[in-house]
Ligand SMILES: Nc1ncnc2c1ncn2[C@@H]1O[C@H](COP(=O)(O)OP(=O)(O)O)[C@@H](O)[C@H]1O
Protein backbone atom coordinates (compact mmCIF):
# COMPACT_ATOMS: atom_id res chain seq x y z
CA UNK A 145 0.00 0.00 0.00
CA UNK A 146 2.89 2.44 0.64
CA UNK A 147 2.96 3.86 -2.83
CA UNK A 148 3.98 7.48 -3.09
CA UNK A 149 1.60 7.63 -6.02
CA UNK A 150 -1.34 6.99 -3.70
CA UNK A 151 -0.29 9.88 -1.40
CA UNK A 152 -0.25 12.14 -4.44
CA UNK A 153 -3.72 10.99 -5.52
CA UNK A 154 -5.10 11.64 -2.05
CA UNK A 155 -3.41 15.05 -1.86
CA UNK A 156 -4.98 15.97 -5.21
CA UNK A 157 -8.34 14.63 -4.07
CA UNK A 158 -8.31 16.86 -0.94
CA UNK A 159 -7.49 19.86 -3.12
CA UNK A 160 -10.25 18.93 -5.58
CA UNK A 161 -12.99 18.09 -3.09
CA UNK A 162 -12.09 20.77 -0.49
CA UNK A 163 -13.82 18.75 2.24
CA UNK A 164 -15.64 20.59 5.01
CA UNK A 165 -13.90 19.75 8.29
CA UNK A 166 -15.77 20.19 11.53
CA UNK A 167 -13.13 20.80 14.18
CA UNK A 168 -13.60 21.03 17.94
CA UNK A 169 -10.21 21.89 19.34
CA UNK A 170 -8.32 23.80 21.99
CA UNK A 171 -7.86 27.55 22.08
CA UNK A 172 -4.06 27.24 21.79
CA UNK A 173 -4.12 25.45 18.45
CA UNK A 174 -7.36 26.68 16.90
CA UNK A 175 -5.99 29.34 14.55
CA UNK A 176 -3.05 27.32 13.22
CA UNK A 177 -5.39 24.36 12.79
CA UNK A 178 -7.75 26.41 10.62
CA UNK A 179 -4.89 27.89 8.57
CA UNK A 180 -3.22 24.50 8.10
CA UNK A 181 -6.51 22.96 6.95
CA UNK A 182 -6.89 25.73 4.39
CA UNK A 183 -3.28 25.28 3.27
CA UNK A 184 -3.87 21.63 2.33
CA UNK A 185 -7.05 22.58 0.49
CA UNK A 186 -9.74 21.70 3.05
CA UNK A 187 -12.45 23.96 4.41
CA UNK A 188 -12.46 24.13 8.23
CA UNK A 189 -15.28 25.18 10.53
CA UNK A 190 -14.56 25.45 14.24
CA UNK A 191 -17.90 25.07 16.05
CA UNK A 192 -18.89 23.80 19.46
CA UNK A 193 -22.33 25.28 20.33
CA UNK A 194 -24.62 22.44 21.39
CA UNK A 195 -27.36 23.94 19.25
CA UNK A 196 -25.45 23.39 15.99
CA UNK A 197 -22.76 20.73 16.35
CA UNK A 198 -24.90 17.76 15.28
CA UNK A 199 -26.06 19.59 12.17
CA UNK A 200 -22.54 20.65 11.17
CA UNK A 201 -20.98 17.25 11.84
CA UNK A 202 -23.60 15.51 9.70
CA UNK A 203 -22.81 17.60 6.61
CA UNK A 204 -19.01 17.54 7.03
CA UNK A 205 -16.41 15.45 5.22
CA UNK A 206 -14.86 14.60 8.59
CA UNK A 207 -15.07 15.58 12.26
CA UNK A 208 -11.96 16.19 14.37
CA UNK A 209 -12.18 16.11 18.16
CA UNK A 210 -9.23 17.46 20.18
CA UNK A 211 -9.33 17.36 23.97
CA UNK A 212 -6.56 19.92 24.59
CA UNK A 213 -8.71 22.37 26.58
CA UNK A 214 -11.52 20.22 27.96
CA UNK A 215 -14.56 21.72 29.67
CA UNK A 216 -17.83 20.01 30.55
CA UNK A 217 -19.38 22.08 27.75
CA UNK A 218 -16.88 20.98 25.10
CA UNK A 219 -17.15 17.34 26.18
CA UNK A 220 -20.86 17.47 25.45
CA UNK A 221 -20.13 19.20 22.12
CA UNK A 222 -17.84 16.30 21.25
CA UNK A 223 -20.40 13.68 22.25
CA UNK A 224 -23.22 15.33 20.28
CA UNK A 225 -21.11 15.93 17.16
CA UNK A 226 -19.52 12.49 17.35
CA UNK A 227 -22.86 10.70 17.55
CA UNK A 228 -24.23 12.74 14.65
CA UNK A 229 -21.12 12.03 12.58
CA UNK A 230 -21.44 8.29 13.23
CA UNK A 231 -25.10 8.35 12.25
CA UNK A 232 -24.31 10.18 9.00
CA UNK A 233 -21.28 7.99 8.14
CA UNK A 234 -18.85 10.90 8.60
CA UNK A 235 -15.39 9.74 9.77
CA UNK A 236 -14.16 10.97 13.16
CA UNK A 237 -10.55 11.69 14.17
CA UNK A 238 -9.69 11.93 17.86
CA UNK A 239 -6.64 13.69 19.31
CA UNK A 240 -6.24 12.67 22.98
CA UNK A 241 -4.08 15.68 23.90
CA UNK A 242 -2.46 15.23 27.30
CA UNK A 243 -4.33 11.97 27.97
CA UNK A 244 -1.53 10.92 30.30
CA UNK A 245 -1.60 14.19 32.25
CA UNK A 246 -4.76 13.73 34.32
CA UNK A 247 -7.36 11.07 35.10
CA UNK A 248 -10.01 13.51 33.89
CA UNK A 249 -8.52 13.58 30.39
CA UNK A 250 -8.02 9.83 30.19
CA UNK A 251 -11.52 9.06 31.44
CA UNK A 252 -13.02 11.57 29.03
CA UNK A 253 -11.22 9.94 26.10
CA UNK A 254 -12.34 6.48 27.18
CA UNK A 255 -15.96 7.58 27.55
CA UNK A 256 -15.88 9.28 24.15
CA UNK A 257 -14.46 6.14 22.55
CA UNK A 258 -17.26 4.09 24.10
CA UNK A 259 -19.89 6.38 22.61
CA UNK A 260 -18.34 7.45 19.33
CA UNK A 261 -16.80 5.20 16.66
CA UNK A 262 -13.48 6.77 15.74
CA UNK A 263 -11.65 6.19 12.43
CA UNK A 264 -8.23 7.52 13.52
CA UNK A 265 -6.71 8.26 16.92
CA UNK A 266 -3.70 10.57 16.57
CA UNK A 267 -1.42 11.26 19.49
CA UNK A 268 2.17 11.39 20.66
CA UNK A 269 3.75 8.41 22.42
CA UNK A 270 2.78 9.64 25.90
CA UNK A 271 -0.86 9.99 24.88
CA UNK A 272 -1.04 6.59 23.20
CA UNK A 273 0.75 5.01 26.19
CA UNK A 274 -1.98 6.39 28.46
CA UNK A 275 -4.68 4.82 26.26
CA UNK A 276 -2.74 1.53 26.23
CA UNK A 277 -2.49 1.55 30.04
CA UNK A 278 1.31 1.59 29.76
CA UNK A 279 3.59 3.21 32.35
CA UNK A 280 5.02 6.35 30.73
CA UNK A 281 6.29 9.68 32.07
CA UNK A 282 4.24 11.95 29.81
CA UNK A 283 4.82 15.66 30.42
CA UNK A 284 1.56 17.60 30.11
CA UNK A 285 0.74 17.78 26.42
CA UNK A 286 4.26 16.67 25.39
CA UNK A 287 5.32 13.08 24.75
CA UNK A 288 7.75 12.74 27.69
CA UNK A 289 9.72 9.54 28.20
CA UNK A 290 8.97 5.88 28.48
CA UNK A 291 10.35 2.46 27.70
CA UNK A 292 7.25 0.91 26.18
CA UNK A 293 7.38 -0.34 22.62
CA UNK A 294 5.48 2.24 20.57
CA UNK A 295 4.33 -0.20 17.89
CA UNK A 296 3.07 -2.63 20.49
CA UNK A 297 1.14 0.10 22.34
CA UNK A 298 -0.32 1.44 19.10
CA UNK A 299 -1.38 -2.06 18.00
CA UNK A 300 -3.13 -2.69 21.29
CA UNK A 301 -5.03 0.61 21.17
CA UNK A 302 -5.95 0.05 17.52
CA UNK A 303 -7.33 -3.43 18.21
CA UNK A 304 -9.15 -2.37 21.41
CA UNK A 305 -11.10 0.35 19.64
CA UNK A 306 -11.12 -1.09 16.12
CA UNK A 307 -9.47 2.01 14.75
CA UNK A 308 -6.30 3.32 13.12
CA UNK A 309 -3.70 4.74 15.51
CA UNK A 310 -1.13 7.31 14.34
CA UNK A 311 1.65 7.90 16.87
CA UNK A 312 3.70 11.00 16.11
CA UNK A 313 7.31 11.60 17.09
CA UNK A 314 10.76 11.67 15.50
CA UNK A 315 9.43 8.65 13.59
CA UNK A 316 5.65 8.31 13.15
CA UNK A 317 4.06 4.89 13.57
CA UNK A 318 0.69 4.22 11.95
CA UNK A 319 -1.24 0.99 12.39
CA UNK A 320 -4.67 -0.58 12.29
CA UNK A 321 -3.38 -3.36 14.54
CA UNK A 322 -2.59 -5.58 11.55
CA UNK A 323 -0.53 -3.52 9.12
CA UNK A 324 2.05 -1.06 10.45
CA UNK A 325 3.89 1.77 8.71
CA UNK A 326 6.68 4.08 9.79
CA UNK A 327 7.21 7.59 8.50
CA UNK A 328 10.73 8.88 8.90
CA UNK A 329 10.14 12.40 7.65
CA UNK A 330 9.94 15.30 10.09
CA UNK A 331 12.06 17.98 11.71
CA UNK A 332 13.34 18.58 15.26
CA UNK A 333 11.69 22.03 15.26
CA UNK A 334 8.20 20.49 15.24
CA UNK A 335 7.99 20.08 19.04
CA UNK A 336 8.85 23.80 19.42
CA UNK A 337 5.65 24.81 17.68
CA UNK A 338 2.68 24.44 19.99
CA UNK A 339 -0.31 22.99 18.22
CA UNK A 340 1.81 21.18 15.63
CA UNK A 341 0.48 17.83 16.85
CA UNK A 342 -3.04 19.25 16.86
CA UNK A 343 -2.62 20.39 13.26
CA UNK A 344 -1.44 16.89 12.37
CA UNK A 345 -4.84 15.65 13.62
CA UNK A 346 -6.67 18.14 11.41
CA UNK A 347 -4.67 17.01 8.37
CA UNK A 348 -5.61 13.41 9.21
CA UNK A 349 -9.25 14.55 9.08
CA UNK A 350 -8.74 16.22 5.67
CA UNK A 351 -7.37 12.98 4.21
CA UNK A 352 -9.86 10.58 5.78
CA UNK A 353 -12.62 12.78 4.35
CA UNK A 354 -11.65 11.69 0.82
CA UNK A 355 -11.13 7.92 1.23
CA UNK A 356 -12.95 5.19 3.09
CA UNK A 357 -9.57 3.58 3.83
CA UNK A 358 -8.57 5.22 7.13
CA UNK A 359 -5.19 3.48 7.20
CA UNK A 360 -4.08 4.85 3.84
CA UNK A 361 -5.50 8.28 4.75
CA UNK A 362 -3.50 8.31 7.96
CA UNK A 363 -0.23 7.19 6.36
CA UNK A 364 -0.63 9.78 3.60
CA UNK A 365 -1.53 12.60 6.02
CA UNK A 366 1.32 11.71 8.39
CA UNK A 367 3.82 11.61 5.51
CA UNK A 368 2.76 14.81 3.80
CA UNK A 369 2.59 16.71 7.09
CA UNK A 370 5.96 15.48 8.36
CA UNK A 371 7.56 16.13 4.97
CA UNK A 372 6.16 19.68 4.86
CA UNK A 373 7.74 20.26 8.27
CA UNK A 374 11.03 18.76 7.11
CA UNK A 375 11.19 21.12 4.12
CA UNK A 376 10.09 24.05 6.31
CA UNK A 377 12.78 23.27 8.89
CA UNK A 378 15.49 23.32 6.24
CA UNK A 379 14.56 26.89 5.34
CA UNK A 380 14.30 28.52 8.72
CA UNK A 381 16.25 29.57 11.80
CA UNK A 382 13.81 28.82 14.61
CA UNK A 383 10.25 28.16 15.77
CA UNK A 384 8.72 31.46 14.62
CA UNK A 385 9.63 31.16 10.98
CA UNK A 386 9.14 27.36 11.13
CA UNK A 387 5.45 27.96 11.68
CA UNK A 388 5.24 30.28 8.66
CA UNK A 389 7.25 27.95 6.43
CA UNK A 390 5.17 24.96 7.54
CA UNK A 391 1.99 26.63 6.29
CA UNK A 392 3.74 27.47 3.01
CA UNK A 393 5.11 23.95 2.55
CA UNK A 394 1.69 22.39 3.14
CA UNK A 395 0.30 24.64 0.46
CA UNK A 396 3.25 24.06 -1.90
CA UNK A 397 3.47 20.27 -1.48
CA UNK A 398 3.68 18.57 -4.86
CA UNK A 399 4.25 15.30 -6.64
CA UNK A 400 7.97 15.87 -7.16
CA UNK A 401 8.68 16.53 -3.46
CA UNK A 402 6.68 13.48 -2.41
CA UNK A 403 8.38 11.21 -4.95
CA UNK A 404 11.80 12.49 -3.97
CA UNK A 405 11.63 12.75 -0.18
CA UNK A 406 8.78 10.67 1.27
CA UNK A 407 10.36 8.10 3.62
CA UNK A 408 7.69 5.55 4.51
CA UNK A 409 8.23 1.88 5.33
CA UNK A 410 5.81 -0.98 5.70
CA UNK A 411 7.15 -2.63 8.85
CA UNK A 412 4.31 -5.12 9.25
CA UNK A 413 6.46 -8.18 8.84
CA UNK A 414 9.64 -6.97 10.50
N1 LIG B 1 12.07 14.96 17.08
C1 LIG B 1 11.37 15.04 15.95
N2 LIG B 1 12.00 14.97 14.77
C2 LIG B 1 11.32 15.05 13.63
N3 LIG B 1 9.97 15.22 13.56
C3 LIG B 1 9.28 15.27 14.70
C4 LIG B 1 9.94 15.18 15.96
N4 LIG B 1 9.01 15.24 16.93
C5 LIG B 1 7.83 15.37 16.30
N5 LIG B 1 7.97 15.38 14.96
C6 LIG B 1 6.91 15.56 13.97
O1 LIG B 1 6.10 16.60 14.49
C7 LIG B 1 4.75 16.44 14.11
C8 LIG B 1 3.89 16.66 15.36
O2 LIG B 1 4.11 15.58 16.21
P1 LIG B 1 4.40 15.69 17.77
O3 LIG B 1 5.34 16.79 18.09
O4 LIG B 1 4.78 14.31 18.18
O5 LIG B 1 2.93 15.99 18.31
P2 LIG B 1 2.44 16.50 19.72
O6 LIG B 1 2.49 17.99 19.61
O7 LIG B 1 1.07 15.96 19.83
O8 LIG B 1 3.39 15.96 20.75
C9 LIG B 1 4.64 15.06 13.50
O9 LIG B 1 4.50 15.23 12.11
C10 LIG B 1 5.98 14.39 13.81
O10 LIG B 1 6.40 13.58 12.75
Ligand SMILES: Cc1ncsc1CCOP(=O)(O)O
Pocket residue numbers: 170172173212213241285337338339340341342343
Ligand atom coordinates in the same frame (compact mmCIF):
# COMPACT_ATOMS: atom_id res chain seq x y z
C1 LIG C 1 -0.05 23.86 25.21
C2 LIG C 1 -1.42 23.31 25.21
N1 LIG C 1 -2.16 23.26 26.36
C3 LIG C 1 -3.36 22.74 26.18
S1 LIG C 1 -3.65 22.29 24.61
C4 LIG C 1 -2.11 22.80 24.13
C5 LIG C 1 -1.65 22.69 22.73
C6 LIG C 1 -0.96 21.40 22.53
O1 LIG C 1 -0.64 21.26 21.18
P1 LIG C 1 0.23 20.07 20.61
O2 LIG C 1 -0.18 18.82 21.32
O3 LIG C 1 -0.15 20.03 19.19
O4 LIG C 1 1.67 20.43 20.81
Ligand SMILES: [Mg+2]
Pocket residue numbers: 285286334335337338339340341
Ligand atom coordinates in the same frame (compact mmCIF):
# COMPACT_ATOMS: atom_id res chain seq x y z
MG1 LIG D 1 3.49 19.48 20.70
